[in-house]
Amino acid sequence: MTLTSFGPANLIKRSAETHPLTWRLRDDGEPVWFDEYQAKNGYAAARKAFADMAQDDIVQTVKDAGLKGRGGAGFPTGVKWGLMPKDESINIRYLLCNADEMEPNTWKDRMLMEQLPHLLIEGMLISARALKTYRGYIFLRGEYTTAAKHLNRAVAEAKAAGLLGKNILGSGFDFELFVHTGAGRYICGEETALINSLEGRRANPRSKPPFPAAVGVWGKPTCVNNVETLCNVPAIIADGVDWYKSLAREGSEDMGTKLMGFSGKVKNPGLWELPFGVTARELFEDYAGGMRDGYTLKAWQPGGAGTGFLLPEHLDAQMYAGGIGKVGTRMGTGLAMAVDNTVNMVSLLRNMEQFFARESCGFCTPCRDGLPWSVKLLMALENGEGREGDIETLLGLVGFLGPGKTFCAHAPGAVEPLGSAIKYFRPEFEAGIAPTRAGELTQVVSPTMVGA
Incomplete structure (x- = not known):
């Protein structure tokens, strides 16, 4: 599965300046392993975070950039990080990556983990440094066997390079990272159900409060972030707040770029990294190519099976939380589904x-x-x-x-x-x-x- 096969060639012009998530992707769809990732400026942001930034400064930078959760809820990431306790005596904290991705019509995190596993690891490493977490888990959907294989290899490569484990980059900071495959339940996308499952319990959501930042994995402070969310962190640290905010289209209240897509009987179903604020019509017509011959668009969902249906006249809505909210539903995961005229x-x-x-x-x-x-x-x-x-x-x-x-x-x-x-x-x-x-x-x- 390659990103370039999912869009007209004249529209896929990825660069580090405009496509922070996907510019390193290979055209052949093969994974970007450690040497190639490092040659493409990989782990430079982590080295900067460890050498030049205080831990609280990393949190503030992510907060100022306006990064929001990319799993569907859209909660401000920096605010979530700020909920973690400041008490230095609490020396056991956890960082969890929610890679369950059971939302129907959604496969964005799978692409990142299969093709850019080191981007996720670098994002988690910087986040762990900011949150003072000593152990991390990637809670992975059990069916994502290729992603599991690639992530485990990438973890081993990063550990061999001294970027995971003890005394990372001579900082005295320790961070161990593990890939944990789940049993395959949609409800594990809810962060407290995920925590219960990780602990070996039934995957039921927990009562909140207390929130995971106070009482999470095994009763310790825990931060849970989505794959795509964490993959945004290295670019924010490397290139700064102003640049990151400049990526979004005018009118968008959400900053940066988003992996968006279209499935259904469209001519060119796929996945693209696009700026927040692009219209659904651009996504549908310019990237997905409109409906296949013989079909017409009856309805569409903007971001997974759990979002409300919209009509063709709603395609001029901008793809960001507030833009989709104006036409009566939620942005969700940002991967839309077209419903054609033959569907009851x-x-x-x-x-x-x-x-x-x-x-x-x-x-x-x-x-x-x-x-x-x-x-x-x-x-x-x-x-x-x-x-x-x-x-x-x-x-x-x-x-x-x-x-x-x-x-x-x-x-x-x-x-x-x-x-x-x-x-x-x-x-x-x-x-x-x-x-x-x-x-x-x-x-x-x-x-x-x-x-x-």
């Missing part, structure tokens, strides 16, 4: 909700029981066996499982596409109500009925 929305939503219901940890009642209920209703509508009130019940579940109603954000993300699909394509859902059952009413659930 009821069938698509039934498939999605089955996935989310299966991946629920089962801890809280709304998620455990509400998602399977939505699947049952959608299956009836899909088979033309729905009853009057089914659509209202589905909308009631969307409200009942919304933000703030469940233990974690799994259920709100699961029902967001459902609510938007009914909003824009209600006739397709109404078509699933059987004429012979039109007079039958189901028990309609609403947020007010359940005390929401």
Whole structure:
């Protein structure tokens, strides 16, 4: 899988000045190993951080750059780092890289880990220095076997070069890094569920507070960051805050670049590093090439299965959190999916909700029981066996499982596409109500009925 195969050649002109994440990629898609990575200015930022910057200065630089989490939530990274305790007596701290990447239609972290494993290691090394963490884990999706192999080799190379282990670069700072493959659960993308799984527990989210910065892995202060987030750190340290902010398009409130993509029946499905603020239309038409011949765009999701559906008229929205928020949903992972005119929305939503219901940890009642209920209703509508009130019940579940109603954000993300699909394509859902059952009413659930 190579980045250059994913876009028109005239649009792929990567350089260190404009593409901090991807300029080192090889055209043949092979991994960039230690010698080549170092020849391409690799680990220069880490050497700068160790030699010329105080640990608190690294945190402040990342904060000033406006780096936000790239896993979907978009929380400011420097602010998150600032939550770690200042008490020097706490000498056991952990840095976790969330590489679970179970979001459907999303493969950006996989590309970074398979082709640029040393970029992630350098990002974690600088972050560990800033956070005073002595041990790090890359919590990797179990199915990413190639990424695991490449990361383990890169860790060994960095350790042999004295960039991991004891007394790194003669600084007296120790940092050990381990690759940990998970058992394959979507819920492990939630940071506290990830921590439970790493400890050998069931992957249930934890109650917050306390937050991981105070009580994380084995009860110690812990910081969890996404792969793409950590891969941004070396460029920020090497080239500075002003340069990093200048990468984004005018109007964007998010800084830097983002790995974005488009899947579905588009002419050129793929993944590209683009500035925040690029319009979805540019991504769809100029990079993905528009729809294949014989297909038209019916709807699209901006960033994974857990984001709401949008219509073709929304393509002029800018791709950053606030830009996508203006048209009614979330940026998510930034890897969009095109839905073509041949797709029945009821069938698509039934498939999605089955996935989310299966991946629920089962801890809280709304998620455990509400998602399977939505699947049952959608299956009836899909088979033309729905009853009057089914659509209202589905909308009631969307409200009942919304933000703030469940233990974690799994259920709100699961029902967001459902609510938007009914909003824009209600006739397709109404078509699933059987004429012979039109007079039958189901028990309609609403947020007010359940005390929401």
